[in-house]
Amino acid sequence: LRFSCRRGGGLVQPGGSLRLSCTVSGFTLEDRAIGWFRQVPGKEREGVSCISPRDRSTYYADPVKDRFTISRDNAKNTVYLQMNSLKPEDTAVYYCATDSRIYYSSSYYCIYGMDYWGEGTLVTVSS
Numbered sequence: 654l655r656f657s658c659r660r661g662g663g664l665v666q667p668g669g670s671l672r673l674s675c676t677v678s679g680f681t682l683e684d685r686a687i688g689w690f691r692q693v694p695g696k697e698r699e700g701v702s703c704i705s706p707r708d709r710s711t712y713y714a715d716p717v718k719d720r721f722t723i724s725r726d727n728a729k730n731t732v733y734l735q736m737n738s739l740k741p742e743d744t745a746v747y748y749c750a751t752d753s754r755i756y757y758s759s760s761y762y763c764i765y766g767m768d769y770w771g772e773g774t775l776v777t778v779s780s
Contacts, residue, residue, distance in 0.1 A: 662747060662774035665739055669778070673734040675749035675771050683727040686752040686762045689734045691745035692773070700763025701747070702734065712759035716742070739778045746773035 661673040673689065688703030702723040703712045711723060722735040732749055752767035 662776040664777045664779065666780050667740055667778055669739050670735070670737045671739065671776060672736070673747055673749070673774060673776075674731055675733075676729065676731045677751060677771075678730065681727075682725060682730045682732065682751065684755065686755065686757070686759075686767060687723075687725060687732045688750050688752075688759075688762050688767055689723060689732075689747060690750060690763075690766070691743075691747045691776075693745045698748075698766070699745075700766070703759045703763040703767075705757060705759040705762065706755045707757065710759045712763050714763065736776070739776075741778045744776060744778050746775050748773045 661671055663671065665671050684706050686703065686706050689701045690698050691701050692698040699714060701714055701717055702721055704723060713721060720736065720738045723733070725732045736743065749771040750767035751769050752762055
């Protein structure tokens, strides 16, 4: 199992956009739970957005609703996080993750975490 997270992170001004991407090898992503999480130093990790393989439902944390979009390209085994209207409070290290368990809801994965994690990428929103 291997993650290859492209460095879609970086510095962006408030109101700007970024797209994070993460390619996974070693298994097929299509039938697995996938998600994006973020963490600010000194704070607990937060589930940003997750997709459940059980019903294909999608969960978004309240702070990012209507601004962030999770998606995946099964042919490329890649998961994306499109982030629009970025705010300074979105500044964090972002991680993609996947889970082999398939029976939980999308909110469950985002609240309790997943079992395989990619490397983090820093997103800084600042003027």
